Amino acid sequence: MMGKPVDVIQSVRLDDENDTLILLDQTVLPNEKNFLHLKELKDIWEAIYHLKVRGAPAIGIAAAYGVYLGTKQSAAVSYEELYMDFQKAKEYLASSRPTAVNLFWALDRMEARFLKEEGKAAAEIKQALKVEAEKIRAEDEKVCESIGQHALSVLEPGWGILTHCNAGTIATAKYGTALAPIYLGQEKGYDFKVYADETRPLLQGARLTAWELEEAGVDVTLICDNMASIVMKEGKIQAVLVGCDRVAANGDAANKIGTSGVAILAKHYKIPFYVCAPLSTVDLACKTGDDIHIELRDSEEITSKWYEKPMAPEGVQTYNPAFDVTDHDLITGIITENGIAYAPFTESLSKMFK
Numbered sequence: 001m002m003g004k005p006v007d008v009i010q011s012v013r014l015d016d017e018n019d020t021l022i023l024l025d026q027t028v029l030p031n032e033k034n035f036l037h038l039k040e041l042k043d044i045w046e047a048i049y050h051l052k053v054r055g056a057p058a059i060g061i062a063a064a065y066g067v068y069l070g071t072k073q074s075a076a077v078s079y080e081e082l083y084m085d086f087q088k089a090k091e092y093l094a095s096s097r098p099t100a101v102n103l104f105w106a107l108d109r110m111e112a113r114f115l116k117e118e119g120k121a122a123a124e125i126k127q128a129l130k131v132e133a134e135k136i137r138a139e140d141e142k143v144c145e146s147i148g149q150h151a152l153s154v155l156e157p158g159w160g161i162l163t164h165c166n167a168g169t170i171a172t173a174k175y176g177t178a179l180a181p182i183y184l185g186q187e188k189g190y191d192f193k194v195y196a197d198e199t200r201p202l203l204q205g206a207r208l209t210a211w212e213l214e215e216a217g218v219d220v221t222l223i224c225d226n227m228a229s230i231v232m233k234e235g236k237i238q239a240v241l242v243g244c245d246r247v248a249a250n251g252d253a254a255n256k257i258g259t260s261g262v263a264i265l266a267k268h269y270k271i272p273f274y275v276c277a278p279l280s281t282v283d284l285a286c287k288t289g290d291d292i293h294i295e296l297r298d299s300e301e302i303t304s305k306w307y308e309k310p311m312a313p314e315g316v317q318t319y320n321p322a323f324d325v326t327d328h329d330l331i332t333g334i335i336t337e338n339g340i341a342y343a344p345f346t347e348s349l350s351k352m353f354k
């Protein structure tokens with residue numbers, strides 16, 4: 001289906017004149033397209049925790065702008081006092097969610113920029129932080145486009161592509177990671193047929209991926225998570241593309257809960273399974289997936305969030321890990337902005353940074 005190129009929705013924007021972070025509220029999609037105008041660090045923290053802004057790169061960009069705005073509000077005059085206020089803002093935002101490494105990668109990069117400005121006036125340091133946050137956003141846009149180009153080299157026009165959760169435009173600065181080749185392919189007439197897992201319990205696939213792709217005129221079919229096997233068995237899927245939240249040095253990849261099950265199915269049906277990973281999401285300090293902290297979330301996301309009445313006995317025990325880790329031996333390739341890494345990943349991934 002030929003459609004218009006992706007209608008890019010900037011899900012994270014800075015309105016510096018009004019000291020405001022503007023976020024597309026991803027918790028009310030697809031029913032409402034509502035932008036939040038946030039000035040306070042508490043509101044930015046809550047937006048990250050409640051997935052109003054979500055997706056590893058988008059979280060990192062929001063945190064970079066957030067720590068800038070938090071520092072901008074400081075009345076400190078000396079470098080030392082301003083640094084203390086910066087560190088307070090950084091530590092606070094870092095406590096919002098534990099798994100997506102981009103949150104910490106972006107905050108550490110902002111701190112590195114702050115330290116480079118030692119000896120400068122407070123106003124100059126604040127301006128440097130703004131420039132760095134804008135660079136992080138602008139770079140992510142180029143990174144996603146490059147991931148899309150590399151991904152197209154392993155896909156064929158007309159293929160059925162299964163994806164899990166949302167690794168699309170709204171999870172990044174532009175294009176997305178797993179969805180980047182879909183959008184770039186659409187501009188080249190590749191006419192992919194995308195099968196989007198609904199992705200319980202937070203339904204990023206149903207609410208966000210299906211919405212994004214419909215908006216862009218891409219052929220998308222929404223399926224329940226438990227239908228991934230049958231669409232593979234029926235030959236509808238020629239490749240699986242997913243995003244990630246943290247990739248360990250050996251190639252183990254943390255992504256939305258359910259991803260590892262999809263990878264096991266893909267292995268069984270001999271379908272290539274690719275993780276689309278900006279290098280900002282690869283954490284070489286994590287030796288294996290066992291080192292990745294998996295966020296546990298509230299029961300109500302399972303038992304009642306989407307229903308008029310709870311769909312489970314009151315007070316029933318739940319287990320709600322927001323992510324799982326796909327073992328590296330289930331991954332065909334890790335698609336980065338610098339190329340595709342293949343097994344053995346410990347060696348091939350580290351080379352991507354050069």
Ligand SMILES: CSC[C@H]1O[C@H](OP(=O)(O)O)[C@H](O)[C@@H]1O
Pocket residue numbers: 051054055056057164165166167168171172176177178204242243244245255256257322
């Ligand atoms: C392009 S990053 C996408 C990645 O982030 C999502 O997690 P969440 O919705 O909890 O922020 C999911 O794991 C996606 O694959």
